Amino acid sequence: MRSDIIVQKYGGSSVADPERIRNVARRVSAAYERRSPRIVVVVSAMGKTTDQLIALAHQITPHPDPRELDLLLSTGEIVSIALLAMALRDLGHEAISLTGYQAGIRTESRYGAARILDVDPMRIRRELERGRIVIVAGFQGFTEEFDVTTLGRGGSDTTAVALAAALEASACEIYTDVDGVFTADPRIVPEARQLQDISYEEMLELASQGAKVMAARAVELGELFDQPILVASSFSDRPGTLIHRGVSMEKGNKVRGIAHDVNVGKVTIVGVPDRPGIAAQVFGPLAEAGISVDVIVQNTGQHGKTDLSYSVAKGDLSKAEALTREVAKAIGAEAVTTAGDLGKVSIVGSGMQSAPGYAARMFEALYRAGINIEMITTSEIRITCIVAADRVPDAVRSLHAAFELETRDNP
Amino acid sequence: MRSDIIVQKYGGSSVADPERIRNVARRVSAAYERRSPRIVVVVSAMGKTTDQLIALAHQITPHPDPRELDLLLSTGEIVSIALLAMALRDLGHEAISLTGYQAGIRTESRYGAARILDVDPMRIRRELERGRIVIVAGFQGFTEEFDVTTLGRGGSDTTAVALAAALEASACEIYTDVDGVFTADPRIVPEARQLQDISYEEMLELASQGAKVMAARAVELGELFDQPILVASSFSDRPGTLIHRGVSMEKGNKVRGIAHDVNVGKVTIVGVPDRPGIAAQVFGPLAEAGISVDVIVQNTGQHGKTDLSYSVAKGDLSKAEALTREVAKAIGAEAVTTAGDLGKVSIVGSGMQSAPGYAARMFEALYRAGINIEMITTSEIRITCIVAADRVPDAVRSLHAAFELETRDNP
Numbered sequence: 001m002r003s004d005i006i007v008q009k010y011g012g013s014s015v016a017d018p019e020r021i022r023n024v025a026r027r028v029s030a031a032y033e034r035r036s037p038r039i040v041v042v043v044s045a046m047g048k049t050t051d052q053l054i055a056l057a058h059q060i061t062p063h064p065d066p067r068e069l070d071l072l073l074s075t076g077e078i079v080s081i082a083l084l085a086m087a088l089r090d091l092g093h094e095a096i097s098l099t100g101y102q103a104g105i106r107t108e109s110r111y112g113a114a115r116i117l118d119v120d121p122m123r124i125r126r127e128l129e130r131g132r133i134v135i136v137a138g139f140q141g142f143t144e145e146f147d148v149t150t151l152g153r154g155g156s157d158t159t160a161v162a163l164a165a166a167l168e169a170s171a172c173e174i175y176t177d178v179d180g181v182f183t184a185d186p187r188i189v190p191e192a193r194q195l196q197d198i199s200y201e202e203m204l205e206l207a208s209q210g211a212k213v214m215a216a217r218a219v220e221l222g223e224l225f226d227q228p229i230l231v232a233s234s235f236s237d238r239p240g241t242l243i244h245r246g247v248s249m250e251k252g253n254k255v256r257g258i259a260h261d262v263n264v265g266k267v268t269i270v271g272v273p274d275r276p277g278i279a280a281q282v283f284g285p286l287a288e289a290g291i292s293v294d295v296i297v298q299n300t301g302q303h304g305k306t307d308l309s310y311s312v313a314k315g316d317l318s319k320a321e322a323l324t325r326e327v328a329k330a331i332g333a334e335a336v337t338t339a340g341d342l343g344k345v346s347i348v349g350s351g352m353q354s355a356p357g358y359a360a361r362m363f364e365a366l367y368r369a370g371i372n373i374e375m376i377t378t379s380e381i382r383i384t385c386i387v388a389a390d391r392v393p394d395a396v397r398s399l400h401a402a403f404e405l406e407t408r409d410n411p
Numbered sequence: 412m413r414s415d416i417i418v419q420k421y422g423g424s425s426v427a428d429p430e431r432i433r434n435v436a437r438r439v440s441a442a443y444e445r446r447s448p449r450i451v452v453v454v455s456a457m458g459k460t461t462d463q464l465i466a467l468a469h470q471i472t473p474h475p476d477p478r479e480l481d482l483l484l485s486t487g488e489i490v491s492i493a494l495l496a497m498a499l500r501d502l503g504h505e506a507i508s509l510t511g512y513q514a515g516i517r518t519e520s521r522y523g524a525a526r527i528l529d530v531d532p533m534r535i536r537r538e539l540e541r542g543r544i545v546i547v548a549g550f551q552g553f554t555e556e557f558d559v560t561t562l563g564r565g566g567s568d569t570t571a572v573a574l575a576a577a578l579e580a581s582a583c584e585i586y587t588d589v590d591g592v593f594t595a596d597p598r599i600v601p602e603a604r605q606l607q608d609i610s611y612e613e614m615l616e617l618a619s620q621g622a623k624v625m626a627a628r629a630v631e632l633g634e635l636f637d638q639p640i641l642v643a644s645s646f647s648d649r650p651g652t653l654i655h656r657g658v659s660m661e662k663g664n665k666v667r668g669i670a671h672d673v674n675v676g677k678v679t680i681v682g683v684p685d686r687p688g689i690a691a692q693v694f695g696p697l698a699e700a701g702i703s704v705d706v707i708v709q710n711t712g713q714h715g716k717t718d719l720s721y722s723v724a725k726g727d728l729s730k731a732e733a734l735t736r737e738v739a740k741a742i743g744a745e746a747v748t749t750a751g752d753l754g755k756v757s758i759v760g761s762g763m764q765s766a767p768g769y770a771a772r773m774f775e776a777l778y779r780a781g782i783n784i785e786m787i788t789t790s791e792i793r794i795t796c797i798v799a800a801d802r803v804p805d806a807v808r809s810l811h812a813a814f815e816l817e818t819r820d821n822p
Contacts, residue, residue: 072493082483
């Protein structure tokens with residue numbers, strides 16, 4: 001049984017200046033008047049504040065101490081919460097701001113990327129009982145030693161979902177500068193439709209594939225606690241997209257959206273001896289260097305030799321190439337080639353795996369558009385093709401049309 | 412028995428930019444290497460940060476909530492401590508920053524001007540035992556409810572003295588942008604000498620009369636705990652001025668310095684009926700309006716009437732005049748006149764009261780310089796004359812010469 005508490009989160013662009021902060025205050029005030037007197041608001045730092053603080057730290061030292069950097073960065077959100085509380089009081093509301101510590105957000109002591117261990121919402125509940133609107137600093141928590149941590153990028157989304165779960169909130173609303181989640185990037189596909197709802201898994205695939213609407217870890221946390229999350233714009237009154245459990249699992253069109261990414265690099269080791277342990281030798285050093293490998297394809301070849309290709313983020317390509325050249329030499333491969341001008345396009349939808357024909361339809365659409373597929377990878381709810389970066393927009397448009405995403409009713 | 416702990420405080424101008432923060436780090440590092448490995452450093456917000464944050468709050472609302480304003484302002488010092496700790500680590504030291512809360516600085520909940528109730532230095536001691544240089548945010552504390560407070564202007568000096576007292580520090584050093592306490596303002600009297608030492612009381616009189624070297628409340632706290640305080644420059648290696656107990660009480664020249672102020676306004680009520688209760692009627696409304704009255708002079712007149720004059724800060728003059736006109740009407744006084752172009756000049760020195768002749772020598776010097784005295788007031792260690800504002804520099808110079816402050820050896 002959920003409470004009547006509403007958790008709202010406003011991102012950095014929504015509180016970028018005093019005028020926008022007053023706008024957020026008016027939105028919170030309206031929700032208080034019309035929907036529920038028990039509102040918790042999570043805010044990020046104003047605009048580019050976090051980046052500016054990082055730049056300031058780098059004026060002191062090229063390698064800022066992680067604990068001190070976290071304390072420094074935490075001030076960005078504290079400025080936002082104090083200003084928003086002032087703005088709400090200016091509208092006649094009782095409002096109170098709470099830092100991560102005051103809000104009881106306990107984390108690991110892994111500075112810069114701390115995970116939330118638990119939330120003790122005692123103070124928040126006490127302030128709500130006093131009739132106050134509670135403003136909580138996103139992105140920050142505290143350790144056992146009462147030191148300040150930050151949660152890493154996307155941390156404010158995570159704060160909001162964690163608080164919603166701890167308070168058993170009836171709604172968790174992430175307000176940002178987009179209207180919600182779309183069937184594809186509207187800048188590429190003007191006919192792209194906004195989705196009314198989407199499952200956690202679909203959202204994760206769309207987000208990790210390039211639809212950067214909200215942080216993946218926050219969606220995962222929502223899934224873990226079965227906490228529905230609404231993503232909507234803080235600049236309009238459009239309804240947004242609800243992320244929740246099990247939507248569209250068995251009904252209608254299984255493809256919900258098209259995700260894409262244009263920063264993909266590929267490394268191919270040509271003429272790899274076909275013997276056990278090769279893959280471990282190739283990918284071990286990449287893992288140690290912190291390089292995240294996305295797609296791996298191995299073609300069985302002739303004469304006991306094979307070609308092995310993998311894709312990485314474009315920024316990691318030269319480092320990955322250097323490491324792989326060393327390994328190629330050691331294992332007696334013939335050559336290493338790279339390509340840095342690739343992109344990927346994915347169709348995403350729950351239940352795709354159990355309904356055949358989606359892959360074929362995808363390949364057919366790309367073929368008709370004259371787009372060559374470099375690599376293919378699939379998950380339970382996604383099929384991804386690596387293609388030339390300059391063909392990605394065409395690929396997105398053809399797939400959006402092929403799966404009739406612009407015309408189908410939203411399930 | 413005092414410990415080997417050194418407390419140093421660096422003001423806003425000493426940490427105004429990254430280069431200056433690195434300079435402070437080098438100074439702290441030198442003290443650590445040469446003097447004591449147990450150092451606690453208190454810092455203010457960088458440069459004009461506090462003023463900028465106040466301006467930001469006023470962009471939200473003309474009347475920021477005091478609790479929220481304190482939380483907002485506290486971020487200024489947090490930025491400084493994090494950056495200084497990074498700079499010290501960059502020099503190879505173990506350093507750790509602590510907020511007011513982490514440093515155990517418990518205060519009243521009177522936001523904007525909270526007084527320190529007590530300091531629990533447990534965390535500071537623990538970090539010192541680990542061999543770390545401890546950097547503490549000045550100007551801030553926390554309440555019983557774990558809310559953040561600020562101590563008001565001069566709060567960082569107060570933090571430093573409070574920590575020194577709680578830690579029984581062997582030294583409390585306030586580093587600022589002046590070399591120490593001088594016999595007079597060197598911009599007015601080029602021959603002014605720096606004092607090697609000065610008593611708490613003398614320092615209080617000099618500071619409150621215009622020699623704005625450090626906050627009066629910090630000096631009072633030092634006196635209360637008998638904590639010697641060194642005031643010195645963070646931009647040079649000159650020795651500074653030591654504020655401590657009972658110096659020069661019985662020896663040498665009793666006049667230690669000349670203080671001055673050029674922002675004085677005077678209100679005179681002419682023809683006041685000479686009957687009991689008049690003073691209360693005049694000064695009650697001023698106190699209620701928060702106007703601080705400095706000098707009060709009443710001349711007994713003829714025919715049962717008297718003239719009553721008082722001085723206030725120039726900024727309060729028009730408000731004081733309005734209030735006094737009302738009262739004058741009510742009590743049947745003849746007229747109210749004001750003067751806004753006044754200043755004051757004081758001679759300060761312990762033991763003056765017990766050694767006659769100082770007042771006469773002061774009046775003689777001003778007379779010789781052709782300076783008219785408007786009002787006179789005295790305390791145990793100070794004689795103050797109100798004069799025309801444009802004559803204040805001449806007055807300071809004549810008094811400095813008359814008491815031979817440029818030639819006397821420092822006692």
